[in-house]
Amino acid sequence: MILNALRALRGGLRRRDVPPRTRELLAHYAAEHQAVRDVLAGLRDTADLVATDPASPRCLPAVRETHRRLTERVLPHEAAEERQLYPALADPLGSGEATSTMSRAHVEIHRQVDLLDAQLAQTADGRLRPDQVADLLATLYGLDAVLRLHLAQEEEEFFSLDPSDPAPARR
Template identity: 75%
Template structure:
């Protein structure tokens, strides 16, 4: 947190040399956030459905679809950021530690997604059991909160602060 605060005072990526390849990565992952925000909206809708109508016939299929999107879209995006984007940001941000808070969020996103998957495995062909609901809802709403915060932090700390490339005419 202190490192992020110091970066914020220093202008983040503003005024720092951002190599063209890093800029390309920033643009790529920023573009992907639209799709991740769609999954986030579906996640919140699914959580609301589980909270209000856990016995509804559409509840378990909606939960399965949300989990499929988490594992098929969100987690691969987060893993790719970890492998490609965050190492590329080390030099412009001054150290690899500058992305450690974001890396920790990736771990939490994975952990909560896995918890949802475990509840689906327990439910089998359904319906959801009453004794699952409290923990499942905590995982769903918790993941929605962590993912929303994480996306916002990346957009503010990394994507919006990347200076335009003068050669692009932006």
């Protein structure tokens, strides 16, 4: 945070400070955020279903579908950012520390998806047990909050570095 504050005081990054390949990566991952936002919308709907009607026969399939979308879309996106985008940003931002809070969010997202997986492994008969609901809700709403915050931070801190692209649409 201190590095970002100092960067802001000195005027932040200018377009010429961001290499073309890094601008390409920024545009690519900013575009991928729409798919992550789609998963996020479904995540919130699933959490609301569990909160309002945990005995519904639709509940467990919805949680499983949400978990599938998280593991097939969100986790690969976050891992790819970690491998490609964040190292490319280290030089323009002045250090790897500038991406450390975002990396920590990736770890937390992965941890919560793993927790959701463990919770799903405890369901055998096709329905949620009443004693599972509180923990499952904490995980689902926790994931919703962490993902929303993380997307907003990336869009504000990183994707705004490419002045040739308009800010990503937010829902």
